[in-house]
Amino acid sequence: MSAGTIVIDLGMRDHRPPAEPGPPRRLRLRQLRTAVAPLAAVLVLATAGSNPLPEPALVEVAVLATAGTHQQFLVGDRLYVLAPEAGGARLALTAHDLDRNTTLWTVPVGPEVRVTDYPRPAAQLRPVDDQLLVHIRGGTSAVDAATGRTRWSVPHQITDVHPGGVGLSSRPVWSSTTVPADRPPAVVGVFDPTTALTESAPPPDEPRRFQLDPATGTVIAIPPAGMSLRAFDLADGTELWTADLVRSGVLLAGAATPTVAVVTMDGGIELRDARTGATRHRRPAEPDRPATGAVGAGGLVLVRDTSPAVNAYAADTLEPAWRTAIRPDEEWTLVCGTRICVRSEVQTSLLDPMTGVLLGRVALDGHLTSRGGHLIALASLGEGFVDHTVDPASGQRLVSLSAWPKMADALDDSPAVLSRFAGGPRRLWLAVLDPGANAVRPLGVVPYRSYGCQSSDSHIVCRTRADELRAWRYR
Numbered sequence: 001m002s003a004g005t006i007v008i009d010l011g012m013r014d015h016r017p018p019a020e021p022g023p024p025r026r027l028r029l030r031q032l033r034t035a036v037a038p039l040a041a042v043l044v045l046a047t048a049g050s051n052p053l054p055e056p057a058l059v060e061v062a063v064l065a066t067a068g069t070h071q072q073f074l075v076g077d078r079l080y081v082l083a084p085e086a087g088g089a090r091l092a093l094t095a096h097d098l099d100r101n102t103t104l105w106t107v108p109v110g111p112e113v114r115v116t117d118y119p120r121p122a123a124q125l126r127p128v129d130d131q132l133l134v135h136i137r138g139g140t141s142a143v144d145a146a147t148g149r150t151r152w153s154v155p156h157q158i159t160d161v162h163p164g165g166v167g168l169s170s171r172p173v174w175s176s177t178t179v180p181a182d183r184p185p186a187v188v189g190v191f192d193p194t195t196a197l198t199e200s201a202p203p204p205d206e207p208r209r210f211q212l213d214p215a216t217g218t219v220i221a222i223p224p225a226g227m228s229l230r231a232f233d234l235a236d237g238t239e240l241w242t243a244d245l246v247r248s249g250v251l252l253a254g255a256a257t258p259t260v261a262v263v264t265m266d267g268g269i270e271l272r273d274a275r276t277g278a279t280r281h282r283r284p285a286e287p288d289r290p291a292t293g294a295v296g297a298g299g300l301v302l303v304r305d306t307s308p309a310v311n312a313y314a315a316d317t318l319e320p321a322w323r324t325a326i327r328p329d330e331e332w333t334l335v336c337g338t339r340i341c342v343r344s345e346v347q348t349s350l351l352d353p354m355t356g357v358l359l360g361r362v363a364l365d366g367h368l369t370s371r372g373g374h375l376i377a378l379a380s381l382g383e384g385f386v387d388h389t390v391d392p393a394s395g396q397r398l399v400s401l402s403a404w405p406k407m408a409d410a411l412d413d414s415p416a417v418l419s420r421f422a423g424g425p426r427r428l429w430l431a432v433l434d435p436g437a438n439a440v441r442p443l444g445v446v447p448y449r450s451y452g453c454q455s456s457d458s459h460i461v462c463r464t465r466a467d468e469l470r471a472w473r474y475r
Helices: 025-050
Strands: 058-065 071-075 078-084 091-097 102-109 123-128 131-136 139-144 150-154 158-162 166-173 186-192 197-200 209-213 218-222 226-233 239-246 248-252 259-263 269-273 279-283 291-297 300-305 309-314 320-325 332-336 339-343 347-351 358-363 368-371 374-378 386-390 397-400 416-421 428-433 441-446 451-455 459-465 468-474
Touching: 058 078, 058 441, 071 123, 071 451, 071 459, 078 123, 078 468, 091 131, 102 139, 131 158, 158 248, 166 239, 166 248, 226 248, 226 259, 239 248, 239 259, 248 291, 259 291, 269 300, 291 332, 332 368, 416 451, 428 468, 441 468
Parallel strands: none
Antiparallel strands: 058 468, 071 078, 078 091, 091 102, 123 131, 131 139, 139 150, 158 166, 166 226, 186 197, 186 218, 209 218, 226 239, 248 259, 259 269, 269 279, 291 300, 300 309, 309 320, 332 339, 339 347, 347 358, 368 374, 374 386, 386 397, 416 428, 428 441, 451 459, 459 468
């Protein structure tokens, strides 16, 4: 066998050298951060230049020093403070622009106040178009909201206003010789001659005069025989007309023209022209159930009579719309948001204003109020405490508010601003219940003992000391 070269075919193999071993994971992350950091900084700067960071939900805008005895009224971004005039015998009204943290004007308002008067007379303020109606001691002053100039004053408290520029004042009228048959005197306490003290029942809802029966020592409250009405032109304070003795009167905001619904002493109902007092329509009293009072609800007049029912009539013609029976203990009828509330001490019935149909009942110790599109059940703990929202279609509980029990006062239908203490009484959490929301939205915490809070659709003002107010803007 001849010698030769033996070739063994092992096929082809693609040989690649192994890659260099990579850096450890921690080193790789450090290198990545080093490379990305400059790019991230450039992006942040570019974004900040075109889209500034949003403002916090709660921003303090003003700190105001006030007298210890004062009242404040928040209207949008304006705060009005009523306090004793420095060195004077009247009250002074001061306007503050909260966003600019500046004082706009200070003017004296109302009658003179004696130094010995204590407590200081309570006041009310109501914004109407471009002026402020200030009520002090049964009188009304119209103050120009821009300048503080007093436009006019009348010695009557105008408690009802119409967008057409008419205001209405009502006062109780007592008769020294007669007592209404349907409103007998009420025993409110027993006078003890040994101590000269009267152990009284809770104060009544309507104004009353008191008499002491010397034979029995019984204190009785005499209800008024009726009410007197006065209509005023809000442009200049001119008195337009007077009704000397009626059961009640109310301006109807839902009527096409300024109209007053009057319940006459015989239990009839009249629609009167708010500017002239002329009677446009009259509905005689029902023989077995004369009317006792009325309220306005959109395009309707809601009338209560001596039977347990609510009657609805058209606000322009007094044509009957519907009649709904209610429980005998449901004594108060009022408009609450988009519903009619008829309430007693233990429950409130919700009625549809278009049909009078009973939608549901709410059992509660407090009552219902409408704020920012929500129907809110107040708790029985005291004024301003809330419990939950209510479904206006059924009366069922919707959103629990027990974790935010305190609601700030408001002069309008702005969103409900709620609060609770946070880690002690010197820290207060603030929140808002937005229209249509199904949960409370926290705004932030303020490091102050705060009370007496008021809110608008943009600002919150709280008293943080006896002589200090703080204001926040919220969104």
